[in-house]
Amino acid sequence: MELEKLSIRQIHQDLIDKKFSAEELAKFFLDKIRKEDGEINSFITITEDLALKQAKKADEIIAKKNDLPLLGGVPCAIKDNILVEGIKCTSASKILENYIAPYDATVIKKIKEQGAVILGKTNMDEFAMGSSTENSAFFCTKNPCDTSRVPGGSSGGSAAAVSAGFCKFALGSDTGGSIRQPASFCGVAGLKPSYGTVSRYGVMAYASSLDQIGSFGKSVEDCRDAFKAIKGKDPLDSTSLKEPADSEKIDLRNLKIGIPKEYFVAGMDKEVEKTVKEAIGKYEKMGAEIIEVSLPHTEYALPCYYIIATAEASANLARFDGIKYGSSEVGNSEVKDLLEVYIKSREKYFGSEVKRRIMLGTYVLSSGYYDAYYKQAQKVRSLVRGDFEKALSRADILLTPVSPTLPFKIGEKMDDPLEMYLSDIYTISINLAGVGALSLPAGWVESPDDKAKKLPIGMQLIAKPFEEEKIFQAAMAFEK
Amino acid sequence: MISEEEIKHIAKLSRLEFSESQLEKFQKEFSAILEYVENLKKADTKNVEPMAHSIKVANVFRTDCAIEKGEDTSRRSQKLLEAAPDSKDGYLKSKAVF
Numbered sequence: 296m297e298l299e300k301l302s303i304r305q306i307h308q309d310l311i312d313k314k315f316s317a318e319e320l321a322k323f324f325l326d327k328i329r330k331e332d333g334e335i336n337s338f339i340t341i342t343e344d345l346a347l348k349q350a351k352k353a354d355e356i357i358a359k360k361n362d363l364p365l366l367g368g369v370p371c372a373i374k375d376n377i378l379v380e381g382i383k384c385t386s387a388s389k390i391l392e393n394y395i396a397p398y399d400a401t402v403i404k405k406i407k408e409q410g411a412v413i414l415g416k417t418n419m420d421e422f423a424m425g426s427s428t429e430n431s432a433f434f435c436t437k438n439p440c441d442t443s444r445v446p447g448g449s450s451g452g453s454a455a456a457v458s459a460g461f462c463k464f465a466l467g468s469d470t471g472g473s474i475r476q477p478a479s480f481c482g483v484a485g486l487k488p489s490y491g492t493v494s495r496y497g498v499m500a501y502a503s504s505l506d507q508i509g510s511f512g513k514s515v516e517d518c519r520d521a522f523k524a525i526k527g528k529d530p531l532d533s534t535s536l537k538e539p540a541d542s543e544k545i546d547l548r549n550l551k552i553g554i555p556k557e558y559f560v561a562g563m564d565k566e567v568e569k570t571v572k573e574a575i576g577k578y579e580k581m582g583a584e585i586i587e588v589s590l591p592h593t594e595y596a597l598p599c600y601y602i603i604a605t606a607e608a609s610a611n612l613a614r615f616d617g618i619k620y621g622s623s624e625v626g627n628s629e630v631k632d633l634l635e636v637y638i639k640s641r642e643k644y645f646g647s648e649v650k651r652r653i654m655l656g657t658y659v660l661s662s663g664y665y666d667a668y669y670k671q672a673q674k675v676r677s678l679v680r681g682d683f684e685k686a687l688s689r690a691d692i693l694l695t696p697v698s699p700t701l702p703f704k705i706g707e708k709m710d711d712p713l714e715m716y717l718s719d720i721y722t723i724s725i726n727l728a729g730v731g732a733l734s735l736p737a738g739w740v741e742s743p744d745d746k747a748k749k750l751p752i753g754m755q756l757i758a759k760p761f762e763e764e765k766i767f768q769a770a771m772a773f774e775k
Numbered sequence: 776m777i778s779e780e781e782i783k784h785i786a787k788l789s790r791l792e793f794s795e796s797q798l799e800k801f802q803k804e805f806s807a808i809l810e811y812v813e814n815l816k817k818a819d820t821k822n823v824e825p826m827a828h829s830i831k832v833a834n835v836f837r838t839d840c841a842i843e844k845g846e847d848t849s850r851r852s853q854k855l856l857e858a859a860p861d862s863k864d865g866y867l868k869s870k871a872v873f
Contacts, residue, residue, distance in 0.1 A: 673825030729829025
């Protein structure tokens with residue numbers, strides 16, 4: 296039986312029917328990771344003991360004929376910026392190389408309560424800053440669809456692990472596209488929930504007003520089932536919200552899909568444009584009404600993001616001071632006073648992209664520049680959100696590309712930070728506006744340098760806050 | 776182009792430092808990024824309110840009462856201390872401030 300091909304729901308049924316045990320399932324995936332992840336490098340840490348403990352618990356529930364929650368016994372992977380108690384949590388940074396998480400993030404508590412089996416922690420760009428997972432301080436993850444290419448980022452390890460069949464679902468975080476772009480590059484489904492839907496308690500903060508935890512699945516249904524397990528208001532995150540009671544009632548008849556005209560402009564890869572346009576055609580054939588909408592401030596979204604995100608990051612990452620936790624130069628006899636502990640620890644253990652963003656954030660918040668940069672960016676953010684409010688009052692869902700290019704080659708964009716930032720041009724605005732968006736495969740094309748390999752092209756479905764169910768229903772209709 | 780001195784000043788505020796050899800490369804990259812974000816100044820934001828957050832919640836409080844110090848909280852304080860590079864008698868230990 297090909298266990299890696301089963302859906303979460305099929306696994307759930309098979310576990311109840313005792314076709315295999317949760318322990319057998321966990322061992323199968325742990326073994327597969329050991330054999331095959333050497334080529335992909337999606338995991339930083341394998342949590343075999345924890346996985347087997349959770350699997351045994353699920354088997355006990357089944358043996359007692361108690362109700363098995365949907366994720367009970369289901370193997371999953373967690374991005375390494377989300378805390379799992381007692382397990383190393385590095386954010387792919389040297390500054391946290393040996394840091395052990397002292398407690399569970401709320402999302403982990405939730406999936407553990409369901410009995411999900413955590414197989415390991417996945418690679419990422421350091422502190423979620425990057426679009427290719429090449430900024431990991433440890434190693435680069437490869438795209439399972441073509442190992443000469445990047446898996447996208449920053450949640451590249453989670454996307455690659457799902458794509459390679461190492462687990463049934465994975466959790467990631469998305470500040471400007473870090474779930475959707477790697478989902479697109481690896482040919483899986485990935486959701487960035489609307490802001491406040493999922494608790495951020497226990498995820499390492501990058502830009503708090505933009506960060507959301509979300510889920511990956513090989514199919515939209517798997518992604519949806521994982522999302523349903525982690526959502527909900529949490530007293531430990533004061534920015535998490537209670538969802539409206541009617542958020543699950545969806546009627547797909549008379550679906551109106553808006554296509555933002557600013558997203559289909561010069562600079563997009565021809566194959567991406569063609570594939571996404573074909574997907575729009577499919578929706579039209581299915582009976583959806585296609586309308587053109589406008590997001591007029593699109594050109595300002597990327598510079599706006601890089602001011603707001605870095606400003607918040609410069610404050611959030613101030614906690615890494617060599618005193619409270621993480622790698623430190625406090626024991627270095629050449630380091631004389633407290634200020635030197637701060638500077639030497641941060642200088643030595645932060646990677647170059649993290650330093651660049653802390654510097655930019657500090658600059659835009661510094662005296663004399665605050666109004667010109669940070670305040671202006673906050674005003675532009677209002678304009679960007681207004682664009683989405685208007686467009687989503689005319690259409691139920693917006694459909695756009697996820698990335699302007701195919702998955703790029705490892706090393707291709709590492710020398711030019713600005714070029715790398717442009718990878719997120721279609722995903723950034725969604726975080727600024729706080730709406731939800733799902734990336735799912737729109738189609739597959741031949742790899743330009745190896746015709747035997749197929750590369751995925753993703754599309755993004757966007758809806759108003761708390762309308763994730765509408766997105767999922769529309770996406771599942773397409774998948775069929 | 777942003778000056779070397781300005782970069783050194785921002786680095787100091789950021790509690791970072793750059794060696795002379797890193798400085799030149801950083802200066803170039805940083806200037807290119809700044810030039811790009813300058814584009815934002817072209818946006819017409821007259822009469823637009825700045826927004827700090829995408830959701831309108833403010834001042835979320837819990838009940839004003841002490842959380843009972845159970846086994847769980849003392850175990851957690853121990854774990855948090857264990858994560859620190861240096862500690863003494865239940866406190867984080869640092870070098871002298873001056």
